[in-house]
Amino acid sequence: MRGTLTVVGVGPGDPELMTLKAARVIEAADVVAYPETSTGSFAARIAAAHTQNATHLPFAVPMSNDGAAEAAYDLAADDIEGHLDRGRSVVLLCEGDPMLYGSAASITARLAGRVNIEVVPGVTAATAAAAVAGMSLVRGETPLTILPSTADIALLRRTLAAPGAVVLYKVGRHFDAVAALVRNAGRTGTLVVRATAADQRIEPLEKAEAGVKPYFSTILVPAVTLETERTVTDEVAVVVLGPSGLETGRRAKAAIQATGRPVRLHGYVKRIAPVDVDVTFDAATHHIADLFASGTSVVGVCAAGILIRSVAPLVTDKTVEPPVVAVADDGSAVVPLLGAHRGGMRMADALAAEFGVRTTVTALSDTRHGIALDDPPTGWSVADPGPFKALAAALAAGEGVATDVPFLAALPRGENAVRAATRLDEHTTTVPTYVPRSVALGMGSERGVDPEVAVSSAIEVLAEAVLDPRALACVVSLDLKADEAALHAVADAFNVPFRVFTREALAAEDHRLATPSDAVRTAVGISGVAEAAALAAAGPAARLILPKRVRSGLTLALAEAPEPIGPVERIGRARGRLTVVGIGPGTKLWRTGDCVAALAASEAFVGYTLYLDLVEDLRGRQSRHDFPLGDETERVRFALELAGEGRNVALISSGDPGIYAMATLAMELLDTGEISDAAKRVDVAVVPGVSAAQAAAARTGAPLGHDFAFISLSDLLTPWPSIARRLMATAASDFAVALYNPRSRRRTTQLERALEIFRGSRPADTPVILATSVGRPEEAIRITTLAEIDPDDVDMLSTVIIGASTTKKFTRGDGRTLVYTPRGYEVT
Structure with a gap:
């Protein structure tokens, strides 16, 4: 009688984690087989206490892809079958569980249908690892x-x-x-x-x-928990797969920009020129999936099936997923596929209006009642989605609602209760409940309060008021606190805007304060900050629901309005933000992703007219503020003051903004300049760009491949003797140098003087690069030498790179000359 092959999982490593059945079967076996390596068999070591009476049948399996492993499994299967033919019982040991990535499958696959096989499961590595790590x-x-x-x-x-x-x-x-x-x-x-x-x-x-x-x-x-789940961002990606949809994509981008959302146009690089879009990609399915996973809303100018197949593996919970909208190549159809109730329907309606079509709607509540029950208007949120499922079913069955929620006025009347509430209670999970964002949190703060303390304090006062955090519309304070990190941290924690009021606006609320303070009046000129700010934000019909509380250098108060507070643009003002953006030398291809994103998020473009022209294709809803060449101080001051009004301003600079450009001047004005208090408190960021020197070097090889310097020859701000000393030091140090601002109509002698300094210390045949308007249609690149360079070939749009004594040039078979400065690598 033929024996039975029993495949036994011996668990992850600890012998005590073997099952009772595994131990019994192994002890009763005639033969114990197992794979082994040069260091022995891990599975055999785990089961060693139960294998003393059996014949051991180890087999070696090479870890290779050349067929040797398959041959080893063939031999092992034959040996095992031979023992079974002689009536012996055989146990095949496997680490973990044999049915989960177990090597035993390579044996059982060969013997299936030829011998009797049984399996004893084991503790898996996955569950064992989770147990020892203490992770559910x-x-x-x-x-x-x-x-x-x-x-x-x-x-x-x-x-x-x-x-x-x-x-x-x-x-x-x-x-x-x-x-x-x-x-x-x-x-x-x-x-x-x-x-x-x-x-x-x-x-x-x-x-x-x-x-x-x-x-x-x-x-x-670990799984993404409710606390760490991906966030749906405000950004929208319009994805175009071919040239036939490019114009539709551009119109879609403009339509969404007009609603105030930042948008970028993404193009399939194999069919669309990079210069025609903001972002390129080369794998459509993967790119769309990445966008969706990152929380970016996707508008695909393509077949709906492409979008569905791309995001299908990621679709798990409609409450946390971004919108996905399909638009026909010619704009003849707009179909919201996902996230319709997370802003997707509003986005689809804006696109449909742009293309003169009707949004294709399939959701029952939208088609029958003209409203998405779980996507309330701005200023409202759903307390718990559960009860709304039953409500939708009731409405579908022809029943009505009993409610005074204003945006449900068109629904048929009936007995199904729907309510609005700002307080937490037990009815939220059983009665469909909308939460109006009708509460303002007013805060005052000493300078430098710990942000974590501020967030904890805010949570405590909301709990004291038994307030649903979703009822919070904004965090507000006095404008002197516009740059207080702790207050911004509170707003960020509740995902609401932080807004500030002038002293005059808060003084107008003095008569409504519950706890006016003489100390506060002495310090800032008004009787209170927290209560006054909360009341100012919530409006004249508001009431204090929690008077001022004092905690750890903070004051906090809550005011509630009879209806949702907003729009946010009418509540005081924001802190404001100035982003100094480097757009590169000129071509769209050298714009960075951060550059495009910063410009898309801004509300205003400020800059020299030529630079603004270079990014006009990215301007949608943004206002444009042109300045002539020169008077850079007024340009930057204007941008800061505009940001001080609460706006998100992009100050645009060619090349890199930190290299002879606007970032330094912005920092100096913030540090020591004569600007308003509001401007001094704005948020500031710098987005780097490809510099003119980098671009010129890239066009000609690698002339800056070793140590190098950048020096500006403009003596408008730096005296010439200082420039000359730096040139002489650079020449003596023998490294490559990129000369910015080499020549203008009024400055015609500085370049010649600089060349004379370098001619005194470097060979006449030292390579020199003249790069003019790099990255623009009129680009001109010329490679010459220190002896032959003609200053008349250089203008104000040129960058000059002078090589070190070690810099070399060579001409290839196609006639192209390249320049490089070796670093000293061994080249054989």
């Missing part, structure tokens, strides 16, 4: 995905982009690559090496050293 992998309806680190990279990316938990097996030599994928997906994880074994190691993924890890290593990536 999944709860409720959260998905769990287990993948080997050798899986296709696109599959790994899609899996990590989804919110479920992920367990990565076979980390070993793939650790660096998969750890990078986890980081790039914005996720965290835990590395577990040899889980449950005596030498197990557990460490946060971000602290694990790079390099190959032991074979039995696992990465645990």
